[in-house]
Amino acid sequence: MSTPTSKLADFVSTTEASRLFGVSSTYVTKLARAGVIQASKIGRNWIIEKSSLQIYLTTPHQRGPKTSKQPHSSQGQ
Numbered sequence: 001m002s003t004p005t006s007k008l009a010d011f012v013s014t015t016e017a018s019r020l021f022g023v024s025s026t027y028v029t030k031l032a033r034a035g036v037i038q039a040s041k042i043g044r045n046w047i048i049e050k051s052s053l054q055i056y057l058t059t060p061h062q063r064g065p066k067t068s069k070q071p072h073s074s075q076g077q
Helices: 004-008 015-022 025-034 051-058
Strands: 009-013 040-044 045-049
Touching: 004 051, 009 015, 015 025, 015 045, 015 051, 025 040, 025 045, 045 051
Parallel strands: none
Antiparallel strands: 009 045, 040 045
16 A cells, blocks of 8 residues: 555656756746646646656657748748
C-alpha cells in the first residue's frame, strides 16, 4: 500500500524538474500549462509528475516546418 509521502515523492517543483532533466524551468512550466505533461498548480507554483516529464522528454517529437522571418514582398511591383 502506498503512503501519501511516497506519492509526493513522484512530484517535483519546476526548478527541481529542470535540474533533474537538464531543461529550463520555463520550458517545464510551458509544458505544464499546455497540458502536455501531468502537473498541478498549487498557488503560483507548478508541481510536476516526474514520470510524465521523463516520458515526454524521451519520446521523439517532430518539429513543425521552419518559417521565414523575412517580410512579405508587396504584390504588384
